[in-house]
Amino acid sequence: MNETSATGPQQPSLDPVALLAALAACPTTSFHEAYVAAGIWQFCRDLGLDVRHDPYGNLIATPSHLPPLAAGGAGSSTRAVALVAHMDHPGLEVTGTDPLTGVGLGGIGGITLDAPEPVWFITPTGPVSGRVLGRVAVDGATQLRLEADAPVPVGAFGVWDVGAFREEGDLLYGPAADDLGGCAAILATLAECRRRELPARVVGLFTRAEEVGLVGATLAARQELVPKDTIVISLETSKALPGAEMGGGPVIRVGDASTAFHHEGETLLRRAAARLREANPGVSIQRQLMYGGTCEATAFVAAGYVATGVAFPLGNYHNAGPDGRAAQEYIHRQDLITGVALLVAAVEEAARDGAPDPVEMRLNQRADDLSERLRLTAAGWTVGQGA
Numbered sequence: 536m537n538e539t540s541a542t543g544p545q546q547p548s549l550d551p552v553a554l555l556a557a558l559a560a561c562p563t564t565s566f567h568e569a570y571v572a573a574g575i576w577q578f579c580r581d582l583g584l585d586v587r588h589d590p591y592g593n594l595i596a597t598p599s600h601l602p603p604l605a606a607g608g609a610g611s612s613t614r615a616v617a618l619v620a621h622m623d624h625p626g627l628e629v630t631g632t633d634p635l636t637g638v639g640l641g642g643i644g645g646i647t648l649d650a651p652e653p654v655w656f657i658t659p660t661g662p663v664s665g666r667v668l669g670r671v672a673v674d675g676a677t678q679l680r681l682e683a684d685a686p687v688p689v690g691a692f693g694v695w696d697v698g699a700f701r702e703e704g705d706l707l708y709g710p711a712a713d714d715l716g717g718c719a720a721i722l723a724t725l726a727e728c729r730r731r732e733l734p735a736r737v738v739g740l741f742t743r744a745e746e747v748g749l750v751g752a753t754l755a756a757r758q759e760l761v762p763k764d765t766i767v768i769s770l771e772t773s774k775a776l777p778g779a780e781m782g783g784g785p786v787i788r789v790g791d792a793s794t795a796f797h798h799e800g801e802t803l804l805r806r807a808a809a810r811l812r813e814a815n816p817g818v819s820i821q822r823q824l825m826y827g828g829t830c831e832a833t834a835f836v837a838a839g840y841v842a843t844g845v846a847f848p849l850g851n852y853h854n855a856g857p858d859g860r861a862a863q864e865y866i867h868r869q870d871l872i873t874g875v876a877l878l879v880a881a882v883e884e885a886a887r888d889g890a891p892d893p894v895e896m897r898l899n900q901r902a903d904d905l906s907e908r909l910r911l912t913a914a915g916w917t918v919g920q921g922a
């Protein structure tokens with residue numbers, strides 16, 4: 536897979552790895568996305584992106600040379616694109632102090648808790664170190680037994696203390712690649728659209744509370760935060776699978792654990808991949824149904840949008856290391872970088888009204904070439920005669 540690094544597209548003007556490193560310093564879990572939101576907000580300002588938020592705290596960013604997306608496209612015949620990623624990550628919340636107890640937010644079941652797991656409690660007065668000691672069933676619900684080195688109030692949240700972002704070879708390790716990797720990819724893509732002043736209709740949507748049931752995305756879709764004719768592309772890190780290998784390139788995600796996505800959305804990504812391959816025949820892009828989890832495209836499909844996805848193969852999904860201990864998640868540098876190139880190409884393709892789909896072109900060409908042969912051979916058939 537190293538060949539990808541040698542032949543992959545050039546880094547975008549704004550390095551998504553640097554963005555991921557910066558966002559990885561922000562502790563986050565569902566309902567507690569304020570630190571990541573502040574980081575994204577600041578980056579938007581620095582990168583020339585207009586940013587606002589909806590009543591639920593979902594952020595929406597538009598390259599500042601473009602008008603905000605409006606229903607009907609303000610006279611444009613081209614499709615708008617919304618790039619969606621979520622700002623939260625599985626973690627925990629403190630629910631009682633005597634004794635200290637909490638609940639998990641999002642999927643933390645892959646961590647066995649056979650041994651105490653270090654966490655940081657994020658309190659209004661600063662971080663406090665502590666541990667998750669185990670799980671107990673209380674009234675049919677799972678409660679976490681906690682321990683802290685200083686007082687921690689009810690409502691504080693906790694993140695696994697698995698160490699700061701680091702690069703090791705081609706791998707990018709951090710506490711929450713899911714989905715800060717997606718957020719970094721969107722910021723880098725929009726920054727590149729802004730830098731090149733692409734005449735495209737594109738926004739980034741950074742949502743909340745995905746890990747507890749796609750809540751921010753469902754509310755964004757319900758409000759029609761982006762017009763109903765927008766093509767939604769969900770950006771996610773997702774458990775590496777056969778056919779969606781770490782370092783094999785970003786994955787055109789044709790579906791998730793719940794839903795198969797839209798042909799129209801995939802066609803846009805296929806056109807984008809063809810555009811990249813034209814400029815760089817060695818580029819690696821994968822295609823797979825990523826059944827390891829449900830992503831936000833499903834929330835938009837359910838609401839009637841055309842949606843699709845791009846995934847970055849993920850190691851140590853939801854911080855579960857191979858031994859069941861809490862560990863850093865990781866993704867491959869080149870998957871992220873090529874992913875940004877794929878998204879920029881998708882935005883460019885969306886701005887080309889009526890551009891052909893390479894598969895459709897190939898099929899039509901083949902039918903044109905061979906139709907005469909079929910017509911001539913069918914003319915000699917006796918099938919059906921005298922019936």
Ligand SMILES: [Zn+2]
Nearest residue numbers: 625713746828
């Ligand atoms: Zn997740």
